[in-house]
Amino acid sequence: MDTDLLIIGGGPAGCAAAVMAASVGMRSVLIESDDALCGALRRIPVVSNVLGATSGPDLAATIEADLARCDLCRVELGRRATLVEGFDDRVEVTVEPVESAEPVEPVRLGEPVGPVKPVEPTEPVEPVKPVKPVKSAWARGSRLTAPYVVVATGVGPLGPEEAGWLGGVAGRALPPLWEADPAAINDRTVLVLGADRPLGTVARAHPELRTRFVVAYPPEDAYKTEEIRPDARVELVAVRRLEFGSGPAPVTAEVRTVEGERRTLTADLAFLNLGSAPAPPAGAVVADRSGYCPPGRQHPRVFTAGDLRSARF
Numbered sequence: 001m002d003t004d005l006l007i008i009g010g011g012p013a014g015c016a017a018a019v020m021a022a023s024v025g026m027r028s029v030l031i032e033s034d035d036a037l038c039g040a041l042r043r044i045p046v047v048s049n050v051l052g053a054t055s056g057p058d059l060a061a062t063i064e065a066d067l068a069r070c071d072l073c074r075v076e077l078g079r080r081a082t083l084v085e086g087f088d089d090r091v092e093v094t095v096e097p098v099e100s101a102e103p104v105e106p107v108r109l110g111e112p113v114g115p116v117k118p119v120e121p122t123e124p125v126e127p128v129k130p131v132k133p134v135k136s137a138w139a140r141g142s143r144l145t146a147p148y149v150v151v152a153t154g155v156g157p158l159g160p161e162e163a164g165w166l167g168g169v170a171g172r173a174l175p176p177l178w179e180a181d182p183a184a185i186n187d188r189t190v191l192v193l194g195a196d197r198p199l200g201t202v203a204r205a206h207p208e209l210r211t212r213f214v215v216a217y218p219p220e221d222a223y224k225t226e227e228i229r230p231d232a233r234v235e236l237v238a239v240r241r242l243e244f245g246s247g248p249a250p251v252t253a254e255v256r257t258v259e260g261e262r263r264t265l266t267a268d269l270a271f272l273n274l275g276s277a278p279a280p281p282a283g284a285v286v287a288d289r290s291g292y293c294p295p296g297r298q299h300p301r302v303f304t305a306g307d308l309r310s311a312r313f
Contacts, residue, residue: 001145003029008081009152010037013306015063017150022070033080033098045205086284086299091149152305155276165218168244177271185211191267194274200227219258
């Protein structure tokens with residue numbers, strides 16, 4: 001076998017699995033499709049629910065530093081796990097290179113990772129056996145084997161075609177809200193499609209913005225609006241249907257509200273903020289009707305972690 005544990009996903013949950021595995025002497029190989037660990041976390045400007053961290057980049061750097069002390073973990077960046085198969089005595093994971101990624105040398109954590117330096121141990125530790133090089137990881141469609149796998153691929157953003165309440169979105173360039181440049185939206189009216197959490201993050205991170213946020217959202221997302229409802233810059237519009245106009249600028253949309261009222265919304269820019277859906281690899285990872293992958297339904301050698309497990313995570 002290639003290692004003791006395969007980990008799919010290099011976000012906080014996958015990195016936590018690597019740290020825990022190393023603490024009990026298990027070698028691991030962590031597979032991450034991005035070109036950096038905790039990529040999504042680095043895009044979150046404000047963190048208010050984690051002790052010791054106030055921003056996503058700070059928390060990502062802390063996690064990366066913790067991993068730098070795990071000599072038993074090896075990271076493969078720019079690689080995507082496309083298939084997980086469970087057998088009586090092992091799991092096999094098919095790994096493909098991410099087409100858009102530049103060739104990446106395998107990172108052996110315990111050596112510097114980007115700008116983060118490994119932290120020197122305060123007590124002498126016994127040398128650990130290096131992880132066996134995963135030579136097959138360089139080939140397309142290579143298969144890695146281990147006794148167990150932790151799948152921590154989290155969730156991915158929903159596209160406009162997956163929102164049944166949106167119309168006229170085909171062919172429109174609608175960037176996600178978390179990509180919005182604060183300078184570009186200041187003193188402007190922004191139409192936000194969906195009331196997902198990134199809106200609250202943007203509002204908390206940039207209290208100085210004089211942006212007017214017109215937030216159109218379906219009634220089932222009403223619970224998401226509590227965080228942003230007190231913000232005077234936000235206008236909340238619960239809708240049954242929204243249909244975009246054909247002109248590029250200003251943005252116009254005809255809506256039918258939950259009360260049955262017909263309204264025309266006008267804005268300078270529009271952004272998607274629809275939420276996320278689980279993004280498991282194919283194969284042995286079992287999803288429930290909601291798309292999430294609860295631990296109790298998995299193969300005995302397959303474990304799910306983090307946001308992939310349940311919406312409440």
